[in-house]
Amino acid sequence: MKTTGNTILIAGGTSGIGLALARRFHEAGNKVIVAGRRRHRLDEITAAHGIEGELLDITDEASIRGLFETVTAKHPDLNAVIAMAGIMEPEQVLDPGSLDIAERTIETNLLGPIRLVHTFAPFLTRQPDAAILTVTSGLAYVPLAATPTYSATKAAMHSFTESLREQLRGTSVQVIEIAPPLVRTSLMGEGTDNDNAMPLDEFTAEVMGLLESEPDAAQVLVERVKPLRYAEADGTYEKVFAMLAGR
Structure with a gap:
């Protein structure tokens, strides 16, 4: 993906990683x-x-269709869509309220981005140079037991992205997965002062650097997410899973 001269829609770009990336792309010369x-x-x-x-409203199919009609009318040169929207809440399966959390998480993190892709992909294939970027997580590869549905939706989005890339092979649309580690944002209400999390500016700077240096990359993996991404291959999965679980 080229890092300048695009017209980019970021769905879920009003805070955290989404807003930080929006600012970086804006400063790099993109609409x-x-x-x-x-x-x-x-x-x-x-x-x-x-x-x-x-x-x-990423959970509302009509809202996604309305966004498509508005944005493509205003910006017929739209050539990139980033699906950022997501929620992350702790769940305890034995708690009665957890099923509601699980259902809202699936609606927001999985069905929302899938609906977004289905809506925008045909339009993007008509552009000479286009991209769809999904945002998963290091937890797609090693789940956090405290957030089982969040982790599961990110694993599902990874799988969906792999299949999407294959289906769009031969079109003008590049499909890229961004898999963040724990980043200092307000996701799950932790605030921005978590010393175990990667500073937001460092994360977005590394992402932009990777997009620029590896324009054909299928995945954007900052160094701090690689222990999660490759835990299964490295034989460290059980150790990393137990560490995330706090035992």
Whole structure:
């Protein structure tokens, strides 16, 4: 994927990794549109960074279709879509409320991005140079027991991305998976001061560097996610799983 001269839609780009990447792409010379649920937050981003904002509820199929119609009408040169939206909440299977968390997580993290891809992919194939980027997690490869459905949705998105790449082989659309490690964001309400997490600016800088230096890469893997990504191959899966589980 080229890192400049694109028109990029970032679904779920109003905070955390999504917003940080939006700013990086904007500064690199791309037209960036972020989409999210909160109009006031979109307006703040536009005022602060000059990045266009559009409303989106990733759990609502009609909202995704409305976003498609709006963005493609305004930006017929749209050539990249990044599916960022996601929630991460702890679950205990024996707690009655956990099933609701699991269902909302699947709707947001899995069905939402899949619907987004189905909606935008045919349009992108008509562009001479296009890309779809999905965002999974190191937890797609070694799950965190405290967030079983989140980890499962990220594993499912990895699998979906692999199949999507094969189905779009021979088209103009490059399919890229970004798999972050634990990054200092507000995901799961932990705040931005977790010393065990990778600083957000360091993560996005490394991602942009990898996209620039490896434009044909199928996966974007910063160094700090590789112990998770390759745990199975390295024979360290059980050790890493137990460490994540806190035992």
